[in-house]
Amino acid sequence: MTLYSSSRLYDVVIAGAGPVGLFLACELALAKLDVLVLERADSPVTPLKAPPLGTRGLSVATGEALHRRGLLDDVLAAAATGAPRKAQAGHFAGIGIDAAKIDPSRWTYRLPNPASTNFAADMGSVESVLAARAIALGVDVRRGLPVTGLDDRGEEVMVGAGTAAFRARWLVGCDGGRSTVRKLAGFAFEGTEPQFTAYYALVDMAEPSPLRPGRNATPSGFYMNQPGQIAIADFDGSAFDRAKAITVEHLQTVLRRVSATDVTLSAVRLATSFTDRARLATTYRKGRVLLAGDAAHIHSALGGQGLNTGLGDAMNLGWKLAAVIRRTAPADLLDTYQAERHPVGQWVLDWTRAQVAVMRPDPHARAVERIVRDLVDTPDGATYFTERLWGVSLQYDLGGGHPLVGRSVPDFAFDDGSRLACHLRHGAGVLVDFGDPASLQRSIAPWADRIRYVALRAQNELGLTAVLVRPDGFVAWASDEMPAAGAVERAATAWFGPAGSVLR
Ligand SMILES: Cc1cc2nc3c(=O)[nH]c(=O)nc-3n(C[C@H](O)[C@H](O)[C@H](O)COP(=O)(O)OP(=O)(O)OC[C@H]3O[C@@H](n4cnc5c(N)ncnc54)[C@H](O)[C@@H]3O)c2cc1C
Incomplete structure (x- = not known):
């Protein structure tokens, strides 16, 4: 690499100041490492990170991670979400899970705590809280500086960003689903091709609208209709070129086809699209380069798992990488990042694939959907789906022993008032x-x-x-x-x- 480089050797350079990159930066800085975050975008603010399109369902596992670092109250306050969602525990293939049917008494090693249920927060608020914490801990966050090159030299990595280059002991790609780091380092990224294009948009609609309210499965797809908002899954084999703008005409055509109505859209105020392409890096580490978050795993947004999984990666990786860099633990501690988080990534891909199978617009899928709907409506079913959606069932395989080993620790309320x-x-x-x-x-x-x-x-x-x-x-x-x-x-x-x- 023939680039200008500073002589400063960072402990870790992180590509991407999304939620996963920022949370990882906080974890590493907590261990007093020298961390640089390089972010492609000039500004952290975009309308797609604001509610409602930027709203994300966050799991119990995420709430616990934030709570353990004293960040949960800040995120809730910034997102102004008020009380956690109560009526619905989440959804599977568009089927809502009734929170009243969950039986938490089955979760033997869980105690009531401030992160006991899922909750919602917008991406902008999550990122602003994490960025503020990272900067307060001394992380160097540079925006408008995309990672464009890397050279893993064995003892350190040269990280190129335009005409600049930075030296790092380790590079972590947290640069999203189209990760440059993943591609430059040559990680294999394997999985399945998409079946649908999904749209999520703020729209104006001619009244009266022929659309049914709420979530609706149809013979050619799925749509969700809420005041001013529309979400559509169009089983077009992902034919739409997502580099193109989502025009009123295009969205109306898709919505008419999927809903089998003559609905009229008068405006599209904001829109985004995604597919159910599902891919997983076959390994999360190559030499001195690691992956976390969407850079390591992509899948559809069905059921709201991507951010939760990415933050789980960051929480798992941070202390291990810090211990290896500080030489308090042997280098093979890092192998446990792959051993513990790769199966979680694999599970998330399958969880979203199962939902696609249930939502497919064919008679077989409709028949399965009716059965899943019945099961979700039972206490056993509601508990089963919820404990997976919320991350409550997660248990790393740490080699056995006590049944609590590998699980999230109960949030004991101690007699001195601390938790x-x-x-x-x-x-x-x-x-x-x-x-x-x-x-x-x-x-x-x-x-x-x-x-x-x-x-x-x-x-x-x-x-x-x-x-x-x-x-x-x-x-x-x-x-x-x-x-x-x-x-x-x-x-x-x-x-x-x-x-x-x-x-x-
Ligand atoms: C409509 C929708 C709804 C969703 N709902 C949920 C939900 O309810 N719950 C949930 O858990 N997940 C949900 N997700 C998924 C979630 O948004 C993602 O999984 C999450 O944003 C991933 O975080 P990340 O930090 O890994 O990547 P990103 O958020 O994509 O951040 C990556 C960052 O890297 C930057 N970057 C890119 N390239 C470079 C480069 N070369 N150099 C430097 N920086 C770079 C980008 O600008 C960006 O800031 C949803 C997604 C969509 C689309």
């Missing part, structure tokens, strides 16, 4: 000791720089005596009994590196 999430705020691990008497402080002392020791009683301890929590809030080790000698030390070594590692 477990408060103790995770600084990005370190936490050992909760409910033992009587508390006995593990000495065992964990050699990891005091990486693991906080909390010996408090909680209102509901769920029968546990001790829990070791990773910085991302997932349980590394747990016990219901007097812990066996050396057990907590072994778990701490596995996830936080050898006792007394020297920081760089």
Whole structure:
């Protein structure tokens, strides 16, 4: 690369100041790394990030991640969404899930907490809160500077951005579904071709409108009709050239065909389109280049999973990459990013594909849809779909042990008024000791720089005596009994590196 380059060596350069890139930047900066974010767009503000088109359904898993970093209240306030959605827990293939039918008593290791249900927030608000936090933590965010080249030299990566170049120990592509980083680094990106083009638009419609209100499956597709808004899934084999503008004439033609009505649109005020193309990077890491968010996985927006999955990637990757860079953990800790998050990406693709299969405009799919609708309407069905949509069923395969291992830690309400999430705020691990008497402080002392020791009683301890929590809030080790000698030390070594590692 024959470019001007500064001599400064960043720990991490992140391509893309979308929500995933910014959240990852916050995670890395929390660990005091030197982070540069390069963003293609000049301005973070676009109408497509504002409500309603920019509104995203955020899951319990996302709410918990934000809560654990003290960001949930800021996001809720910025998005001004008020109380979390209550009536509907989410939807599958356009079928709403009745929140009243969910049976949360089946979620053994969950405690009520500020992130107990899904909620909505617009992209603009999420990004502005994350950008403010990143900048406050010292992240260098440069806009109007797209990543255009990279050269992985083994010990470091040269990252080209127009005529400038930057040195980084690691480069993370968080640059969205058409990721330049993914293409430049040569990641394989495999999956299935799309069956539909979907449109989401703010429109003016001639009255009276022949369209039925709400969500409607039709013989040639699907449409959702709300005052001033229209969403359409047109099973055209993704024939529409999405580089073209979405004109009134085009949208009206599609809507007439899909709705089988003579509806008249008088204006399209704002419109976006997407397809159900579903692809996944076969690996999330190549040398010193990593992928997260839409850069690693694309799929349709059905069921609202993309942002949640991307933020989950960032929360999983951040502390691991930081520990490897700071040499407190062995380099193979990074392998667990692939091992844990790639199956989640694969699952999300299949979850959206299943919805496409149910929504297809043919008699077979209509027959399946009627059955799914009946199932969703039962307590078993509502609970099943909700725990997947909300990320509540997520359990990483960390090699067995206690049933809580690999799950999101319960948000214990401690007797001093704090919650477990408060103790995770600084990005370190936490050992909760409910033992009587508390006995593990000495065992964990050699990891005091990486693991906080909390010996408090909680209102509901769920029968546990001790829990070791990773910085991302997932349980590394747990016990219901007097812990066996050396057990907590072994778990701490596995996830936080050898006792007394020297920081760089
Ligand atoms: C209509 C619609 C509804 C949706 N609803 C939901 C929902 O309810 N819930 C949900 O979880 N998800 C939803 N999604 C998906 C969600 O919006 C995405 O998954 C999410 O935005 C991905 O975040 P990201 O940061 O990975 O990528 P992006 O948001 O795409 O951000 C990528 C950033 O990288 C920048 N960039 C691109 N190229 C470069 C480059 N070469 N160099 C530097 N910067 C670059 C871009 O400008 C952008 O700022 C929806 C999507 C759509 C379209």
